Amino acid sequence: MDAPVHRLETVSLRKEYPGTLALNDASLSFESGKVHALIGKNGAGKSTLVKILAGAIRPTRGSIVLNGEHVQLRSPADALQRGIIAVHQELSLVPELSVAENILLGRLPTKQGWGRIVIDWKSVFARTEEVLQSLGIEFDLRARASTLGVAQQQVVEIAKAMSYRPSVLILDEPTSALAQHETDRLFELVRRLAGQGVILLYITHRLQELQRIANTVTVLRNGSVVGTIDIADARPSTIVQMMFGENLQKARPAELVARNEPFLAVRNLSKRGAFQNISFAVNRGEIVGIAGLLGAGRTELLRAIFGADPPDEGDLLLEGTPVRPTSPQQMKNLGVALTPENRKEQGLVLLLSTSVNLCLASLDRIATHGFLTRLRERAVVDKNVRELDISVANVDAPITYLSGGNQQKVVIGKWLNTQPRLVLLDEPTRGIDLQAKQQMFQLIWEMSKRGISSIVVSSELEELLDLCHRILIMRQGQIVGEVQPQEISLDKLFAACMEEQEVQ
Amino acid sequence: MITHSRFRMWLNEGILEIILILFCVALSFIAPGFLTPENLLNVLRNVSMQGVIAFGMTMVIISGEIDLSVGSAVAFASCLAAFLTQALSGAGIGMPLAIAVAILVTLAVGFLIGAFTGLMRTRYQVPSFITTLALLTGLSGAAELITNGFPLTPFPDWYNFIGGGYVLGVPFPALIFLLTFVVLQFLMNYTPFGRSVYAVGGNAEAARLSGINVKRVKILVLGTTAFLAAISGIMVSSEIMSGTATTAKGWELDVIAAVIIGGTSLMGGVGRIWGTMVGVVFLGVIMNGMTLLNVSEYWQHVVRGALILVAVLLNLLQKGREQR
Numbered sequence: 001m002d003a004p005v006h007r008l009e010t011v012s013l014r015k016e017y018p019g020t021l022a023l024n025d026a027s028l029s030f031e032s033g034k035v036h037a038l039i040g041k042n043g044a045g046k047s048t049l050v051k052i053l054a055g056a057i058r059p060t061r062g063s064i065v066l067n068g069e070h071v072q073l074r075s076p077a078d079a080l081q082r083g084i085i086a087v088h089q090e091l092s093l094v095p096e097l098s099v100a101e102n103i104l105l106g107r108l109p110t111k112q113g114w115g116r117i118v119i120d121w122k123s124v125f126a127r128t129e130e131v132l133q134s135l136g137i138e139f140d141l142r143a144r145a146s147t148l149g150v151a152q153q154q155v156v157e158i159a160k161a162m163s164y165r166p167s168v169l170i171l172d173e174p175t176s177a178l179a180q181h182e183t184d185r186l187f188e189l190v191r192r193l194a195g196q197g198v199i200l201l202y203i204t205h206r207l208q209e210l211q212r213i214a215n216t217v218t219v220l221r222n223g224s225v226v227g228t229i230d231i232a233d234a235r236p237s238t239i240v241q242m243m244f245g246e247n248l249q250k251a252r253p254a255e256l257v258a259r260n261e262p263f264l265a266v267r268n269l270s271k272r273g274a275f276q277n278i279s280f281a282v283n284r285g286e287i288v289g290i291a292g293l294l295g296a297g298r299t300e301l302l303r304a305i306f307g308a309d310p311p312d313e314g315d316l317l318l319e320g321t322p323v324r325p326t327s328p329q330q331m332k333n334l335g336v337a338l339t340p341e342n343r344k345e346q347g348l349v350l351l352l353s354t355s356v357n358l359c360l361a362s363l364d365r366i367a368t369h370g371f372l373t374r375l376r377e378r379a380v381v382d383k384n385v386r387e388l389d390i391s392v393a394n395v396d397a398p399i400t401y402l403s404g405g406n407q408q409k410v411v412i413g414k415w416l417n418t419q420p421r422l423v424l425l426d427e428p429t430r431g432i433d434l435q436a437k438q439q440m441f442q443l444i445w446e447m448s449k450r451g452i453s454s455i456v457v458s459s460e461l462e463e464l465l466d467l468c469h470r471i472l473i474m475r476q477g478q479i480v481g482e483v484q485p486q487e488i489s490l491d492k493l494f495a496a497c498m499e500e501q502e503v504q
Numbered sequence: 505m506i507t508h509s510r511f512r513m514w515l516n517e518g519i520l521e522i523i524l525i526l527f528c529v530a531l532s533f534i535a536p537g538f539l540t541p542e543n544l545l546n547v548l549r550n551v552s553m554q555g556v557i558a559f560g561m562t563m564v565i566i567s568g569e570i571d572l573s574v575g576s577a578v579a580f581a582s583c584l585a586a587f588l589t590q591a592l593s594g595a596g597i598g599m600p601l602a603i604a605v606a607i608l609v610t611l612a613v614g615f616l617i618g619a620f621t622g623l624m625r626t627r628y629q630v631p632s633f634i635t636t637l638a639l640l641t642g643l644s645g646a647a648e649l650i651t652n653g654f655p656l657t658p659f660p661d662w663y664n665f666i667g668g669g670y671v672l673g674v675p676f677p678a679l680i681f682l683l684t685f686v687v688l689q690f691l692m693n694y695t696p697f698g699r700s701v702y703a704v705g706g707n708a709e710a711a712r713l714s715g716i717n718v719k720r721v722k723i724l725v726l727g728t729t730a731f732l733a734a735i736s737g738i739m740v741s742s743e744i745m746s747g748t749a750t751t752a753k754g755w756e757l758d759v760i761a762a763v764i765i766g767g768t769s770l771m772g773g774v775g776r777i778w779g780t781m782v783g784v785v786f787l788g789v790i791m792n793g794m795t796l797l798n799v800s801e802y803w804q805h806v807v808r809g810a811l812i813l814v815a816v817l818l819n820l821l822q823k824g825r826e827q828r
Contacts, residue, residue: 306713308712308713327717328712328713328714328715329715329716329717331715332714332715333715338713340713345707345709345710346707346709346710346713347710347713348707348710349702349703349706349707349710349711349773350706350707351702351706351707351773351774352702352703352706352773356699356702356703359699360699360703360710360711360714360716361714361715361716363696363699363700363716364696366696367695367696370695370696371694371695372694372695372696372698372699373694414714418715
């Protein structure tokens with residue numbers, strides 16, 4: 001079957017936000033009949049590009065050309081009208097409606113009946129049946145969406161998208177919640193769609209999928225297009241090189257060595273659905289990294305150690321004393337701290353001031369005879385601001401006004417005020433600029449010097465290599481390996497975090 | 505420039521206080537007898553029974569909860585105090601001791617009722633809105649049950665002091681009201697507990713992950729408020745010299761209104777005890793002024809409704825300005 005060739009181009013597409021350049025003059029070209037993969041780390045600019053193409057945000061400048069015609073996308077409806085549609089990672093089906101209703105949501109066919117406009121159910125099912133048939137899939141159209149598994153919901157989302165007969169279909173990390181065999185079926189569907197003359201953009205961060213699904217690979221980094229290569233030339237190490245780029249970080253000072261005194265030992269820690277049988281030890285002043293993919297159980301492990309989501313089984317030894325984590329309060333009193341991955345949702349009270357946030361974990365320490373005085377608080381806060389180099393105009397103003405990097409420093413400062421002996425850092429550099437990152441590293445090394453141990457979870461593998469004494473690799477809820485940063489290359493580490501088959 | 509923005513900030517922060525003062529100035533010209541010591545103390549006295557609860561309610565709302573049961577709790581406490589006094593003195597215990605025991609037990613029961621709401625909230629995730637809605641009906645019924653539907657009047661004359669007496673010319677309930685203000689103002693601004701209340705209401709998960717015992721905070725806050733409702737109930741029983749099940753009907757809405765006029769956000773995390781003080785006095789002054797001016801009671805309700813809306817609107821407008 002020969003479908004006409006469509007072409008989508010972006011010309012110097014650029015998106016600036018105050019303080020960040022989210023997309024830097026991206027000029028790309030996609031044609032129908034092929035699956036075009038877009039790959040890059042978090043914050044590389046993938047989602048910005050997708051949102052612009054889907055009409056959700058408008059570019060600062062640059063243009064989109066569809067089949068030789070310049071198009072202005074002011075809203076998702078605009079994009080839809082041009083035949084561009086995106087299926088996002090988060091599913092958006094209405095759980096209590098049927099599959100058919102979800103597919104035709106907002107445009108159910110109607111007819112005249114009893115003098116009123118009523119839904120024409122016959123044509124609802126006929127039309128959805130037709131859509132599913134063209135995709136070569138079968139479904140119980142009357143099943144409620146809430147009764148479907150995630151993979152099936154994903155397929156319904158795609159069917160819904162396809163019912164608009166788009167010329168451009170954007171799939172944003174469609175496999176992130178899917179099992180292997182479900183992924184296989186999805187890939188089949190995607191290839192069939194490509195054959196029907198649709199321009200397919202496929203966003204992913206999974207290297208191993210590329211060979212199986214993509215025809216071309218476009219790599220983005222820090223908002224810029226690094227390059228587009230044919231899948232035939234796309235060796236994993238090449239792509240990793242393109243994704244991570246040259247390493248510009250400051251390296252860990254050589255003299256910074258962990259002391260040979262055990263501080264924490266984790267013994268057979270398990271939590272159902274999150275991780276199993278985790279055992280490892282951390283020395284005093286040691287910085288241990290945990291590498292792994294999203295969903296490997298890294299965050300869950302940190303939260304379990306901190307008592308935020310207590311483990312089902314196993315315990316900790318803190319300086320040889322067995323401890324069963326039950327609450328953050330208990331672990332705080334034992335000298336453990338956690339800076340959570342979602343700063344705004346879990347790390348800070350955004351309504352309150354910088355000052356209050358800094359004191360929040362150590363109120364009892366700061367109070368004298370049970371009373372807080374402004375003088376004492378101010379002394380603590382001033383010291384934090386000075387030592388952590390927090391740039392803040394007014395410490396009594398709501399903390400929302402601070403930049404991401406400064407907010408993160410406040411989260412760390414809050415815990416330094418508790419005089420911790422072990423700090424668990426979950427994605428400490430997420431969404432902060434390069435300079436703040438350097439300062440964060442400096443801070444963690446500084447703590448190490450003072451004998452404070454750290455466990456760092458990060459998706460930025462190159463950062464772990466620079467920052468840590470030792471890196472544990474987690475996969476599917478288990479620790480599958482341990483490496484020394486000086487003995488492993490970035491692409492080897494990346495491969496080790498991937499599925500089994502890619503380790504060799 | 506700096507003085508200018510300082511002035512603006514001061515104006516923003518104190519807009520309600522300024523309006524209140526302007527109101528008082530206006531009333532002192534047009535309402536005969538408004539600006540007299542007796543009348544002003546009378547205003548204070550009139551607001552004190554609800555005002556005591558309003559400070560607790562401020563904490564509850566800041567912590568992200570709500571208590572709809574305070575009116576019924578006042579009625580229940582007044583009846584319980586009367587019932588216990590009657591039972592104890594009937595059993596041959598001397599009146600002063602009987603009353604002392606009755607008051608202490610009533611206050612303790614008050615605290616436990618609030619703590620119960622907190623427990624339902626923290627252990628079983630029952631929203632405080634629901635539990636206190638149930639208590640609103642339940643406590644009112646319980647008050648009827650223990651009084652058999654008729655006012656209990658076991659109190660000796662001197663008991664009237666609590667709700668009707670004067671110390672150095674100041675009504676005793678007004679003193680309790682001012683004392684409650686001082687204690688809670690201090691608690692909320694100068695103790696780790698107060699800071700925790702703001703944190704819990706602002707972001708409960710962040711508070712928990714900061715090692716704050718969120719459950720304890722919620723239980724204590726709700727317990728304190730029901731305790732204050734019990735104090736109010738005792739003052740009411742003393743003022744009317746009986747335990748009456750039908751008293752204090754609808755107080756919960758008056759109390760919440762005063763808290764909201766004072767700038768506390770129903771979303772939690774934001775609010776001040778001082779603001780509630782202004783809100784309580786504001787409502788009291790308006791009622792008093794309109795009564796002095798012979799405005800019908802129906803109009804008083806309309807004006808009060810308008811005041812709630814205007815106060816919240818001012819608050820939101822001010823916030824919008826700050827964000828710009």
